[in-house]
Amino acid sequence: MRAGRAHVLHCAAVAGWVAASTVGLVACGSSGSSSDPQPQGPDGAPPPELEPEASAPAPEAGPEAADAGADVVTTGGRYCTKLVPVPRFCDDFDDGDLTNDWTQFVAPAGSVLQLDTSSSTSAPASFHVIAKATAAAAANNVLLRSTMLGTVKHGKLAFSVFLPSVTFTKGAVAIAQFYVNLDDAYTLYLRGPDDAANIPMLEAYVGGVTTRHMLGKLPPVGVWTRVVIDLDLAGGKASVSFDADKALDAAPISVLTGSEATVRLGALVDGPADAFEARFDDVVIDY
Numbered sequence: 001m002r003a004g005r006a007h008v009l010h011c012a013a014v015a016g017w018v019a020a021s022t023v024g025l026v027a028c029g030s031s032g033s034s035s036d037p038q039p040q041g042p043d044g045a046p047p048p049e050l051e052p053e054a055s056a057p058a059p060e061a062g063p064e065a066a067d068a069g070a071d072v073v074t075t076g077g078r079y080c081t082k083l084v085p086v087p088r089f090c091d092d093f094d095d096g097d098l099t100n101d102w103t104q105f106v107a108p109a110g111s112v113l114q115l116d117t118s119s120s121t122s123a124p125a126s127f128h129v130i131a132k133a134t135a136a137a138a139a140n141n142v143l144l145r146s147t148m149l150g151t152v153k154h155g156k157l158a159f160s161v162f163l164p165s166v167t168f169t170k171g172a173v174a175i176a177q178f179y180v181n182l183d184d185a186y187t188l189y190l191r192g193p194d195d196a197a198n199i200p201m202l203e204a205y206v207g208g209v210t211t212r213h214m215l216g217k218l219p220p221v222g223v224w225t226r227v228v229i230d231l232d233l234a235g236g237k238a239s240v241s242f243d244a245d246k247a248l249d250a251a252p253i254s255v256l257t258g259s260e261a262t263v264r265l266g267a268l269v270d271g272p273a274d275a276f277e278a279r280f281d282d283v284v285i286d287y
Contacts, residue, residue, distance in 0.1 A: 078094050078122065079092040079094070079121075079122035079282050080282075083284065087284045087285065087286045088148060088150075088261070088286050088287065089101070089148060089283070089284065090282075090283065091283045092282050092283075093125045093280075093281060094120075094122060094123070094124060094125055096125075098113070098114065098115050098127065099144065101146070102144040102145060103145060103146055104145040104146075105143070105144050105145070106141050106143050106145070106266075107142055108140065108141070110132045111129070111130060111132060111140075112128060112129060112142070112277075113128075113129055113142050113143075113144075113266070114127075114128050115127065115128070116128035116279060119224075119279060120279075121281040121282050122281060122282055125281075126160075126162070126281040127144065127265075127266070127279065127281065127283075128278075128279050129267045129277065129278055129279075129280075130142065130267075130276070130277045131269045131275065131277075132275050134269075134271035134272060134273055135271065135272050136271050136272065137271060138271055139268075139271070140267075140270070140273060141264075141267060141268050141269060142266050142267040142269075143264050143265060143266030143267060143268060144264070144265050144266055145262065146262070146263050147260060147261070147262040148260065148261045148262075148285070148287075149259065150260070150287065151259065152180045152233060152257065152258030152259065152261055152287040153257055153258070153287070154230075154231065154233060154234060154235075154287060155178060155180060155230075155231040155233065155258065155261055155286070155287040156228065156230050156231070156284070156285070156287070157176060157228070157229045157263055157283075157285055158229075158282075158283070158284045159176070159227055159265065159280050159281070159282060159283040160225065160226050160227070160280065161175060161219060161225055161227055161280055162223070162224050162225075162278065162279040162281075163190075163220075163221055163222075163225075163277075164221065164277055164278075165221060165277075166219065168190070168191045168198075168273070168274050168276070169274055170272055170273055170274060171191065171269055171271050171272060171274055172189065172191060172192060172193045172194070172198075172269065172270040172273070173189065173190045173191040173267070173273065173274075174189045174190065174268035174269075175188055175190060175227075175266070175268065176188045176227070176229060176264070176265050176268075177263070177264040178229060178261070178262070179260060179263075179264075180231065180233060180256070180259075180261065181258050181259050181260065182259075183205075183208075184205065184206045185204075185205050185206075186202060186204050186205075186238065186253075187202070187203045187205075188202055188227075188229060188240065189201045189202075190218060192212065193270070199214050200217075200247075201213055201215055202215065202229070202238060202248055206253070206254045206256065207254065211253070213251040215240060215248055216246070216247050217242065217245060217247050218247075219242045220242070224281070226241075226243050227242055228241045233253070233254075233255065233256050233257060233258055234255065234257070235255070236253055236254065236255040237250040237251065237252065237253065238250075238253045239251070258287070261285055261287050263283075265280060265283060266278070266280070
């Protein structure tokens with residue numbers, strides 16, 4: 001994906017179970033940031049600095065998650081209210097408001113960014129994105145973003161995803177990105193950039209250097225899958241799992257201490273590209 005592609009937030013195709021105030025926000029596009037940072041592109045340009053958020057980042061809170069292990073869920077209540085210990089961030093999309101827990105959203109004209117009640121891992125709703133096919137050599141992103149400031153030594157992003165397809169004939173397609181510093185990011189690609197042979201990968205861009213780790217498999221199609229991106233920054237290891245299967249196991253990464261946890265989730269697409277659709281649920285960020 002190329003660096004620094006600017007997007008004006010146009011009217012999105014928002015429908016269904018979104019609260020009235022959210023419909024106004026997304027349809028008018030008045031509160032989202034007008035640009036969305038990209039990871040490093042084939043031209044070697046570094047990713048730009050993240051813009052100031054539409055609202056202030058959440059303060060550091062919650063217990064340390066040094067092991068960054070699997071979620072422990074108790075009984076009763078919504079998914080996010082059942083996690084023990086309480087994570088620093090959780091959104092199960094079940095409060096009727098898509099964007100209230102996030103600091104930015106991006107939805108170009110003709111895309112879909114909506115709550116969806118037709119399928120979820122914790123009823124009644126999930127987060128649904130569709131990025132339309134594009135012939136342009138530019139970013140075509142449809143996503144939510146959250147930023148939290150704090151010391152990051154071991155970060156974890158976990159979410160459930162439903163993919164109707166993982167077969168793409170062109171374009172770079174990612175579903176998640178985790179910034180641990182202003183310019184240091186890890187991107188989960190289902191189809192990598194052209195200069196990396198379009199293979200599925202976890203791409204690290206740290207200190208101006210790009211390192212790509214090939215995934216051993218892709219998430220299955222047509223079922224909900226729990227994805228975990230585990231970044232042991234202190235130990236210099238990164239892992240990616242799809243349910244119980246390791247797609248990447250303790251790959252070497254740079255040892256560093258992060259200063260933020262900024263997550264972008266949805267369709268992170270660089271064209272020319274096919275259309276892309278996905279549903280997400282039960283998003284947890286911890287560090």
